[in-house]
Amino acid sequence: MNKNKSDWEDEFEFEDRKSDNKELLRFIGRILANWYWFVLCAIAGLLVAFIYLRYTVPTYKVHAKLLVSDDKKGGGMMSSSLGDLSGLMGAKNSVDNEVEVLRTGDLMREMVLAEQAYISYFNTGKVHKIPILRSPYMVNLLSDPDSIRKSINLKINQLDKQELELSNADTSFRVKVSSPFNIREVGTLMLTPALGSYDVNETYSFLLTPVRKVTDGLMGALTVEVTNKLVSTIDLTFETQLPKQGEQFLRTLIQKYVELNLHDKNVIADSTLSFINTRLRSITEELASVEDRISGYKKSTQLADISQQSRILLESSADYTKILAEAETQLAMLDAMSTYLKDSQNPRVVPSSVIPQDVAFNALISRYNELVLQRERLLMANTEDNPLVQNVTFQIANLRADMINNVATTRRSLELNKQSQVELAKRVTSQIQQVPTIERGYIDLARLQQIKQAQYIFLQEKWEETAIGRTANVSNSKVIDSPKSEELPFAPNRKLVLAFGLVVGLLVPFGILYGKDLLNVRIQTINDVQEGSHLSILGAIAHSDEHDQIVVTKTSRSAIAEQFRALRTNLEFSLQGGKTILFSSSMSGEGKSYVALNLAVSLALLDKRVLLMELDLRKPSVTAKLGLAAGKGFSHYVVRPDMRLEEIVMASGAHENVHLIQAGAIPPNPAELLVHTRTEQLMSQLNDQYDYILMDAPPVGMVTDAQLLSRYADACLYLVRQGFTYKEQLRIPNDLQAKGKIHPIHLVVNDVQAKGGYYSNYGYGYGYGYGYGDYGQVTKKKKWWKFWK
Known part of the structure; x- marks a missing residue:
């Protein structure tokens, strides 16, 4: 055994x-x-x-490349024959600083205004709109571009040569060609015919967008980066749906950047020229006044010539006077420089070419102007609370303090030099006082004239130097690769989109x-049964579309009949000489009566006497499936001691060897009847008369009737139905066998439907390979257009 x-197993x-x-x-x-x-x-x-x-x-990429003069990388393009003059007027360049300038919104706004990028044209189709460069009618914004406060898209419909209809989902109105009209929250517009020929069957439209919104959108389409840290080049990439327009936008952006760069350099020179012009006007007036006084003095004194001694004294006095004039000029410049530096609230660039030729001091001025311009650039994209701006402001303050101290030191040195020259000039003056009074008066006027003339010549020279230096200013960047769009769009990537669509x-x-x-919480596969229960699976019964409850006959060779025969064979091994079989399940509807009835017929085909007992006293169903009338049954026999066995055993009609004991009248106490002494006597008597006894019991998951009947059973077939039984309910037979309430329990999987892989490793014959077309059984093939079923 x-x-x-x-x-x-x-x-x-x-x-x-x-x-x-x-x-x-x-x-x-x-x-x-x-x-x-x-x-x-x-x-x-x-x-x-x-x-x-x-x-x-499709979206294209437009590329351009700039070469920037970076002092740290030796890329200077500013060197000229003027030597340190150009250096004093310009600030040191950094590639990283220029990248930040190119990314500023103010620079992009200048490009938007220059190219009127806030006006877009479209070819409107039935599905979507295609952007175009030009339409049959061009839009002219007559008001300020900042008057556009909301976006508006208008379709152009030509009524006649002089009248157009503009419309969208919200409004529709007519306008005259080349006549101004106003749109609320947009401004004053005018449509003018464009040159060229256009398809009259196409529909065109235009879009007006606020400048700030366009600027933000184009900023997102622009990429500025330094791809190679070893060279001072900047790569610009612009994404656009119109390649030609993208090239023009990038070209204009670079032009505006160059103009801004030159403006920063010219600020210093303009500041110096302004200061020199102011001083020249003052000195010119003073010199003219002195010359008028000399002329008047000569006329009033009728002075023709002076003595040789007076000439020598006058020449000596002129030398000292020139030195004093230079000292006075330098002191005046230092005072102006001090005024510039004392304005700490609003840092400004300071004049450079009028400063004394002190290398250390000139380096301070150059560094100071560089920081001031860097601060102005940072403020274009940041606030004063930004840490970068605060850092530069702090450096400017420290540098200003150093320059103020340097100016004070230089001024004290000039004062001492001037004082020594004054002493020498006094000696000459005392000698001049010894000449006649008339000549002495002329010498005083001539000396004053020389002082003013020396100042005028000095300032004129500095003005010429500064003007030449300003003319020599060039941008610190150079376009080495002009804007060019790629031939193929980078988005959408055709191969990638098709692959993505296929994968999705x-x-x-x-x-x-x-x-x-x-x-899903219900049993769908054999694997679900194996994972939820450790009990053996005795067989699998396929789904049947037949209306007859009995599918097993003597001549039946269908797949489902063969499965019941396989179940019969497996059952003979598991009974090991026993004859009483209990059928139960977790809940009603899992096919206990159907499997019990067909298994009974299958056993009867072996010429065995088989008894089917309808012991589901609460909801009997075997009698109805056989089409028999309800009569006396098990409940009558138990409660009536005088009733004999022959009165309740009847022919089933399914097979001559299959007999039936009906449930009888539904009792109020079915559990008590199942453990009655009459029931035990009945089961003992039936074991002597039949080869197999099949007991159709109620669901064990709902009542205890099956557990009570297990005392008379040699084996329990527990029905599990595909797509009906819950996975959690597989714990019920496991617990029943583990606790010894019902033993042994074998599982039977019912209503198996072929779903490709669900039960493919078992087959409808549970491993025996029986199919719907085996052994001559003709089956209907499913139509190909009903594959979803």
């Missing part, structure tokens, strides 16, 4: 021998079973991708299958 049990307990590729084979089986869904979804994904590519406007299309059925398994 133990050897037979061991052979049975070796044959049917597959859960103890899990192969490594079992899950993979099951997964492949499910895919192959649902191949048509994968094909359809893949085609649908490719179709969606094709439609997306068909109606998506294939993932949809994957996701549905996975989600279905994840959310």
